Amino acid sequence: MNGWDELDRFLSTDPRDVGCDKALDLLHVYVELVARHPDDARRRYPGIAAHLRACGPCSEDFEGLLAAVSDTI
Amino acid sequence: MAADHGLGQHQATLASADPESAEWLRTLGGAGAEREAAVERLHAILLRVAGNEVRRRAPRLRLSGPELDDVAHQAAADALLAITAKLDQFRGESRFTTWAYKFAVLEVSAKLGRHFWRDPGVPLEVEDWERLPDRFGLDPAERSEGRDLLDALHRAVDEELTERQRRIFVAIVLEGVPSDAVAVELGTNRNAIYKAMFDARRKLRDALVARGYLDIGTARRS
Ligand SMILES: [Zn+2]
Numbered sequence: 001m002n003g004w005d006e007l008d009r010f011l012s013t014d015p016r017d018v019g020c021d022k023a024l025d026l027l028h029v030y031v032e033l034v035a036r037h038p039d040d041a042r043r044r045y046p047g048i049a050a051h052l053r054a055c056g057p058c059s060e061d062f063e064g065l066l067a068a069v070s071d072t073i
Numbered sequence: 074m075a076a077d078h079g080l081g082q083h084q085a086t087l088a089s090a091d092p093e094s095a096e097w098l099r100t101l102g103g104a105g106a107e108r109e110a111a112v113e114r115l116h117a118i119l120l121r122v123a124g125n126e127v128r129r130r131a132p133r134l135r136l137s138g139p140e141l142d143d144v145a146h147q148a149a150a151d152a153l154l155a156i157t158a159k160l161d162q163f164r165g166e167s168r169f170t171t172w173a174y175k176f177a178v179l180e181v182s183a184k185l186g187r188h189f190w191r192d193p194g195v196p197l198e199v200e201d202w203e204r205l206p207d208r209f210g211l212d213p214a215e216r217s218e219g220r221d222l223l224d225a226l227h228r229a230v231d232e233e234l235t236e237r238q239r240r241i242f243v244a245i246v247l248e249g250v251p252s253d254a255v256a257v258e259l260g261t262n263r264n265a266i267y268k269a270m271f272d273a274r275r276k277l278r279d280a281l282v283a284r285g286y287l288d289i290g291t292a293r294r295s
Contacts, residue, residue: 004219007226008287011278013271020264028167028175047166055267057253061182064126068174071125 014054018047023058031065094169102160112157115173119156120149122177130185147193148180200243202227208246222286229280238273241266250252 023030030048033041042049052059100111112158123145131141155176161170205223206216216223230242241259244250245266250258252266259266281287 004209004211004215004222007222008278010209011274011281011287013275013278017271019271020262020267024179025174026166028172031175032171034169036103052269057182057186057251057263058267060130061178064129064178064181065171065175067120067129067170068178 013048016047016050017054018051020051020055020058023048023051023055024061027058027062027065031062031069034066035069080287090165091168094163094165095171097173098160098163098259101157102250112153115156116149116153118170119152119173120145122174123148123181124151126178126181127185134185136185142174144184145180148177148184152176152180176204183253187257201247202246222281224282224285225284226277229277233276233280234273238269238276241269242273 026045026048030041030045033044052062097111097115100106100107101115103111124142127141127145127148134141136144152173156173163169166172202223205226206219211219230239236243241252241255244255244258245252252270253263256263257265278287
């Protein structure tokens with residue numbers, strides 16, 4: 001990926017993106033689905049998947065929760 | 074942004090909670106020694122999760138060991154308070170422990186966001202447009218051929234964004250301030266910052282496309 005792609009990707013917005021509040025609200029549901037069936041998770045919650053691709057802080061929180069869940073599932 | 078896409082299929086009731094989750098609800102919602110024991114057990118779990126989360130994030134932070142321990146302990150304590158106060162909000166859509174872990178992770182996240190902001194070496198208002206190429210990993214050849222695009226982006230930021238969007242864009246993109254720290258500084262929350270950036274990104278992209286610029290990136294990629 002070159003720098004222009006990176007800029008292009010950064011400026012691109014996904015209309016399905018649900019925003020931080022809604023993504024965090026369901027993060028515990030989404031993370032369990034991802035831990036078991038990642039493709040199902042993205043299909044059932046496209047708005048959360050789109051948000052986590054674009055939002056650094058929520059994606060970081062998701063990674064943390066996934067790590068915690070992966071310890072125990 | 075979308076209103077409710079993908080959020081429609083999460084209806085669940087406590088009847089669907091697994092036995093372990095139901096047991097957590099029963100004991101935490103109960104009384105006496107049994108409840109105390111459950112609270113203690115939950116606190117130990119939250120402390121472990123918060124500690125792991127602090128360590129996972131630590132390499133990117135300038136905090137000492139004792140400060141990190143302090144964050145983990147505060148996060149676990151605050152998560153415990155929030156969980157016991159909000160037991161009736163658990164809807165059985167996940168395991169109880171997963172729901173509880175989320176409180177610990179989000180408390181760590183919020184506290185580390187504030188810690189960043191207390192670092193005096195991080196000014197919010199300095200605007201250095203020369204940093205923009207670095208932010209997107211442009212190599213020197215890309216920089217010189219893309220000078221026009223970078224100038225156009227700078228112009229679009231000045232002309233298309235509201236004052237608030239511009240301020241947030243500069244802090245996050247040029248200065249690399251984490252958006253949670255920007256939220257603390259502006260007295261708002263992560264969702265509002267994200268929404269402002271979302272609208273800013275869309276305006277900037279539209280402006281660049283209208284001026285025929287993002288074709289450069291698209292042509293190079295295909
Ligand atoms: Zn977010």
